[in-house]
Amino acid sequence: MSTLPTILLVDDEEHSLASMRMALEDDFDCITATCAEDATRLMEENFVHVIFCDHRMPGKTGVEFLSEVREKWPETVRIIITGYTETADMIAAINDAGIYQFLTKPWHPDQLVMAARNASRLFKLTRDYDRMSLEMRFLGRTVENKLESRRKSLREGLGFENVLRASNSPLNATVEQARQYASFDVPVLITGEPGTGKAELARAIHYSSLRSDHAFYEINCAGMSDELLMVELLGAKRGALPGVPSNKVGLLQKADRGTLFLNGVDTLSPQMQMILLRVATEGSFQPLGGHEVLTTNTRLLTGAHSDLLRAVESGRFRNDLYYALAITELGVPPLRARIEDLPILAQHMLFELGSHHGKAVRGLSELAIEFLSNYDWPGNLRELENELTRMLIAAQDVLLGPELISRHILQADPSLTQRDGSAEADVLAGEGTLKDRVEMVEMRILRETLTRLKWNKSRAAAELGLSRVGLRAKLDRYGVCQPGKINAENEED
Structure with a gap:
């Protein structure tokens, strides 16, 4: 079986076909046809790289035949040989048949060979490009599938399956409630003694929600000064504080489109409660030392170590902030x-x-x-x-x-x-x-x-x-x- 590139020569004059074959047969596998119908049959039977076709032929013209070839075998490189150089014919050939090159009669053998070699090289490059494009699309889909698979594994690994408990655990009712709340984009207040696993439950809610592809951040507000907490949450402009030499991005900005879990909200000062109320109700905040007001699309999950409702009744916690944070509420039982x-x-x-x-x-x-x-x-x-x-x-x-x-x-x-x-x-x-x-x-x-x-x-x-x-x-x-x-x-x- 020949490994040479295959060239189809189409001309109604036998001596022209013989001349072209003689010039090309050392470097190419040449097949010939004297009309468009025979040429079409040969195209169906052979893997043709390049076509040299005469323009003026009985029946279908070269442009008409090559236009059909373009529809069925678009990768085949098409070359017109003509003794005429009418501008209208050349424009029609380019537009309708997608002609790669025109050769005028009389042609020189070296000219024919050079055109054939260039066309054959173009065919190979086009095939390689199409193959690589296909492979890249396949690899792209494969990478996307693998990435989605990893994301799914991550979500499952950090979801409610990660909240360990026995089959008859008193925590089961809390987890079932949390599953329901996860898919609704509303704040959740999680109450329970320190060390009961409120952060783990908040993380499970995030990775089971529609925001699971975005970031999850958590911070424990208990024991933090207002100044430090504002820097961490709101961010700070350079020079706003002695310990902030450059601009600092806060968690509210980092968690945009994701979830932020604020643990220990029952320890917040009145000033921090006011700042958090603005975030919870308006989604806006102002970085420390900055004048512009930023907005955030962050889902707030909060944790409290004590009964917030009692803190509201005693005046230690804002009533409006409590109801903004406790649209849904979960209670985590202690280990005992x-x-x-x-x-x-x-x-x-x-x-x-x-x-x-x-x-x-x-x-x-x-x-x-x-x-x-x-x-x-x-x-x-x-x-x-x-x-x-x-x-x-x-x-x-x-x-x-x-x-x-x-x-x-x-x-x-x-x-x-x-x-x-x-x-x-x-x-x-x-x-x-x-x-x-x-x-x-x-x-x-x-x-x-x-x-x-x-x-x-x-x-x-x-x-x-x-x-x-x-x-x-x-x-x-x-x-x-x-x-x-x-x-x-x-x-x-």
Whole structure:
């Protein structure tokens, strides 16, 4: 099979065809036709790169034939050979047939070869360009699809699936409400104790909303001075403050078309409440040190650690700002109210901590989870993460046991139904005789010491200043026994 470019020669004069073939056959695969009908048939049967066609032929003229070729095979390069140079014919050929070049008779063989080579090169370049354009369009669509896939994965990874909880969690009702609110472009006020996961819920709302392709920012207003908070939120012009050497873009401008989560709004000063009211109702703000008024299309999600409605009633929080922020409201329960979620939360946190600190970990033992579940966690998720971090650092095994848990958590009484205070507070504020309350403390100390020492009774007795017999008597008295070994004494020294 020939690898030379194919050229179709069309002329009603046989000697002209023979002359053209003789000039071109060393460099090209030449096929010939004496009329437009035969030429069309050859075009259908062959992959033609270039056509040399006489203009004046019986039946269809060269321009008429090449006009049809342009419709069916537009990539084929078309060249007219003519003995006439009428301007009207040349214009018609260019407009109707898209002629690449005119050759006038008599032509020189070198001229014909040069025209054929240039036309063949143009054909190849055009084909390469079309192929590359197609590939670029395909790659563009592929990149767009991959980008959209990554965006979808990101949204799913940061959406409500990231709010960990058990199947029967009290948080489920809050999450279902949040799902409904996510698709409506309205402010949401999220209330809950510090460390309950308000920021995670706000992030899930953003990545499940129509703004998920845009930025999400969060800032905790608690403990920030008005000056610093204004710089962070509104931005500042150069020289507005000693610590602002250049123009600073604020979060309200950065979060335009996205979402901004303001946590701790219950701590805002009257001045900041007034500024936030303008943002919430008008979408406008003024950078620090600037004179122009900027606008922002930012969805405001806010978090409060205390009851804002009570703050409104007491006059500490603006009534109009409260209703601007609390069009929809969510309440996040504390960890003590969703203790069913603790095993999932603790194991997940531990694996993330192990990965972050580069330490292998297999999880928490059942007994460790049991002790952790008996504690009230006044610091909520932050306190749990801190405790797990300490346990991970001290661990010598990949499975973390209860001996690594802090003493005050081990001493928590599992029989307590109310989880609103420390062990010390339970004793001091509890009811009963002095003897009963002292015995409660003694029982907790026994449980904590034995758990920490892995139920080595000899070491526990020595640490507590008791004999083995005395320790055993107290254990029997309080009904304290090693989990999984009821009525079986651990004699390990």
